[in-house]
Amino acid sequence: MTLSNSTILVTGGASGIGFALAQQLLQRGNRVIVCGRGAESLARAQAIEPALVTRICDVTDAESRRALIDWIAAEHPDLSVVFNNAGVQYRRSFAGDHALDDLEQEVAVNFTAPVQLIGEILPLLRRQKQAVIVNVTSGLAFAPMADVPVYCAAKAALHSFTLTLRHQLRHTAVKVVEMVPPIVDTGLGGNTRSDGTKNAGMMSPDAFATEALALLEEGHDEVLVGLSVGTRQHGEKLFQRMNGS
Numbered sequence: 001m002t003l004s005n006s007t008i009l010v011t012g013g014a015s016g017i018g019f020a021l022a023q024q025l026l027q028r029g030n031r032v033i034v035c036g037r038g039a040e041s042l043a044r045a046q047a048i049e050p051a052l053v054t055r056i057c058d059v060t061d062a063e064s065r066r067a068l069i070d071w072i073a074a075e076h077p078d079l080s081v082v083f084n085n086a087g088v089q090y091r092r093s094f095a096g097d098h099a100l101d102d103l104e105q106e107v108a109v110n111f112t113a114p115v116q117l118i119g120e121i122l123p124l125l126r127r128q129k130q131a132v133i134v135n136v137t138s139g140l141a142f143a144p145m146a147d148v149p150v151y152c153a154a155k156a157a158l159h160s161f162t163l164t165l166r167h168q169l170r171h172t173a174v175k176v177v178e179m180v181p182p183i184v185d186t187g188l189g190g191n192t193r194s195d196g197t198k199n200a201g202m203m204s205p206d207a208f209a210t211e212a213l214a215l216l217e218e219g220h221d222e223v224l225v226g227l228s229v230g231t232r233q234h235g236e237k238l239f240q241r242m243n244g245s
């Protein structure tokens with residue numbers, strides 16, 4: 001698969017992994033649309049990459065998604081690649097208080113919204129000669145981290161959905177890919193990862209995007225990068241090692 005001369009949507013593409021993907025997709029000669037909730041972060045992204053097309057959209061909001069899709073259908077009807085990249089991650093403890101704070105939002109951004117967006121945008125994708133849906137899950141979909149339990153469960157659900165979606169669309173021109181980042185140095189989870197004690201396996205968003213796009217172009221159904229190769233392979237067997245006793 002060659003990722004050039006295409007029109008591509010990256011949800012959550014104004015920061016972190018999504019922005020690094022968007023930058024490298026622009027360098028390959030694509031038109032790249034990024035969306036997110038925050039006007040300021042979209043403006044910051046566009047100041048760095050003036051060629052970026054930006055659009056405010058809360059992917060968990062049905063009206064906001066509808067407006068995005070209608071606008072794409074009118075202004076960019078050749079859209080053929082969608083990265084479901086927007087994500088949030090919250091720490092929560094069922095041994096303590098507030099275990100359910102923002103539960104619906106965490107499940108919605110990481111699981112329900114990508115499913116809804118796919119269902120709503122498929123009619124447009126199916127009009128293209130070839131199209132690609134890339135669902136960004138996580139190495140934690142396979143081996144969960146105990147302090148972010150709902151995040152891991154939602155990513156596991158998105159992994160499962162991606163398998164069945166790929167199967168259902170196997171006779172169509174829509175390819176379904178799962179992109180599985182390892183721990184990457186972004187603001188996810190309120191910047192808890194950027195605390196100066198760099199995890200040994202932590203990648204920069206740029207390094208991740210470089211490897212991930214190369215694997216995507218090689219045609220892999222599952223784009224496994226860095227430590228995600230191990231979590232995909234060994235899954236829950238890694239649980240004790242990752243979480244201690």
Ligand SMILES: NC(=O)c1ccc[n+]([C@@H]2O[C@H](COP(=O)([O-])OP(=O)(O)OC[C@H]3O[C@@H](n4cnc5c(N)ncnc54)[C@H](OP(=O)(O)O)[C@@H]3O)[C@@H](O)[C@H]2O)c1
Binds near residue numbers: 037183184
């Ligand atoms: N960083 C890691 O270690 C890691 C590891 C595995 C998987 N991932 C996955 O990689 C993806 C990108 O995360 P990241 O690490 O790059 O984090 P990030 O820098 O926090 O980026 C997340 C993006 O999602 C957007 N977003 C959040 N809620 C949204 C909503 N309701 N509607 C639209 N956009 C929304 C945010 O923009 P606004 O807040 O402006 O809306 C932000 O641009 C996520 O799916 C994450 O789960 C990350």
